[in-house]
Amino acid sequence: MPPGIYLDGNSLGVMPLSAHQAVLRRLGEWQTQAVSGWDEWFGLAETLSPALGKLMGAAPREVIATGSITANLHALLATLYRPQGERRHLLATALDFPTDVYAMQSWARLHGAELRLIPSRDGQTIHEDDLRLALGPDIALVLLPTVLYRSGQRFDIARLSAVVHQQGALVGWDAAHSIGAMPHDLHASGADFAVWCSYKYLNAGPGAPGGLFLHQRHHHLAPALSGWWGNEKETQFEMTTQFRPAPGAAAYQQGTPPVLALAALEGALEIFEDLDLHALRARSLQLTDTLIELADLHLPEMRVLTPRDHARRGGHVSLLHPEARALSAALRARGIIPDYRSPDILRLAPVALYNTEDELRETVRVLRGLLDSGSHREVDVSGAVS
Ligand SMILES: Cc1ncc(COP(=O)(O)O)c(C=O)c1O
Known part of the structure; x- marks a missing residue:
């Protein structure tokens, strides 16, 4: 990794x-x-x-x-x-x-x-x-x-x-x-x-x-x-x-x-x-469920765009925030790699093969800190392509 x-x-x-x-x-x-x-x-x-x-x-x-x-x-x-x-x-x-x-x-x-x-x-x-x-x-x-x-x-x-x-x-x-x-x-x-x-x-x-x-x-x-x-x-x-x-x-x-x-x-x-793709999907849903719950609880100012219904949800969770670009760059500067889609979406993909619930909790904790301190606004966002 x-x-x-x-x-x-x-x-x-x-x-x-x-x-x-x-x-x-x-x-x-x-x-x-x-x-x-x-x-x-x-x-x-x-x-x-x-x-x-x-x-x-x-x-x-x-x-x-x-x-x-x-x-x-x-x-x-x-x-x-x-x-x-x-x-x-x-x-x-x-x-x-x-x-x-x-x-x-x-x-x-x-x-x-x-x-x-x-x-x-x-x-x-x-x-x-x-x-x-x-x-x-x-x-x-x-x-x-x-x-x-x-x-x-x-x-x-x-x-x-x-x-x-x-x-x-x-x-x-x-x-x-x-x-x-x-x-x-x-x-x-x-x-x-x-x-x-x-x-x-x-x-x-x-x-x-x-x-x-x-x-x-x-x-x-x-x-x-x-x-x-x-x-x-x-x-x-x-x-x-x-x-x-x-x-x-x-x-x-x-x-x-x-x-x-x-x-x-x-x-x-x-x-x-040799992978059971149904098990892979079940694990992916478990991770995105956890992330959505954490976002609802700790990041009320970031709206979850991803459908909550399992049948209508893919493998990533998108959070809407007007400062998504700066938040994405600030997370990267702190060793957490999300991506950003213009103009206001932060995408987080907890992948069944390798991500854990602890990583999601840590990511949400860092995001909460950024939103509280506003320190993401100091990060240079020029030059990044994603
Ligand atoms: C839905 C979708 N279609 C197409 C592409 C890109 O297509 P290509 O592989 O031709 O660059 C992407 C790239 O991220 C994508 O997300």
Whole structure:
């Protein structure tokens, strides 16, 4: 663990020893085997699919470790978003992470369509009725977050996927804030696709390759943005001009994978191999319950934005305060690592794998002291990016 109290696993998880060891192992292969290392690295991403499938509740062929959320969204939208007649517009939420909105805007623009955003009634959460209201015969595809990155509101993937499908649209999910924090059942939920990153609760390190899920019912489609790494393995090195898509999600790979970064994911996934994801989720809820109780009791001037209902809560707790930025910086200066989201949210992620109740009590105690003394106002907040 880094020194101090680390509560930022929803932004960048800590480094598992198994990730460190896997990177060293792959570095060693590069050093001693050079190009011959490719015999081993060639199918590395595919070897991770069973572990990713377990995390996402999907068949190994429905998932692949590749790209970033942004790149994977573009690849999936290029293939699945097919505006036809009146059914041509895209739908997302007004509280989505910006990159999701930018990617959806790009595709709406390319097709001369609109990206509609489901409004938020309170600026922090999305009401499910507003999704129903926004759906209609002119919506072709909907992208939703499994958990909102600011407030931590969680959505029911199966229920809302069914709502979207009833209206005749496709639905995809951004699972950045749920993968590795709770179990998923993507295949059974009927969702058409999902994207995620691996640097948060999966602990695969800065810039680790993300991943995507494509439901089996879409595996007959050829990816619209093809590259040689999405070719079937058997014929990839025949180097012909004929693209033969790999089976399933693997066809959405494009170029040569970043092997050293993939190695960190390979090592990080070992932690989840024998883990009961329901137990992990139960522990996460225990920790966020404790944090919410402590905040209610000791920090009345910081409003808890995160839903209290377990079914509607992700893995982090967000506290609202006009001086959140200074409070975040002051906590960091005291060895407690939260993060801050503009303009007024302090996010604390007690991660089931490594945080404790004592750490939460200490964090709340320090926050109380800062609010009482006002000393956070003296901390320099310039230059920080989170
Ligand atoms: C919900 C969500 N989507 C997307 C991203 C970032 O996407 P990418 O991996 O393409 O940088 C983040 C990053 O924190 C996120 O929280």
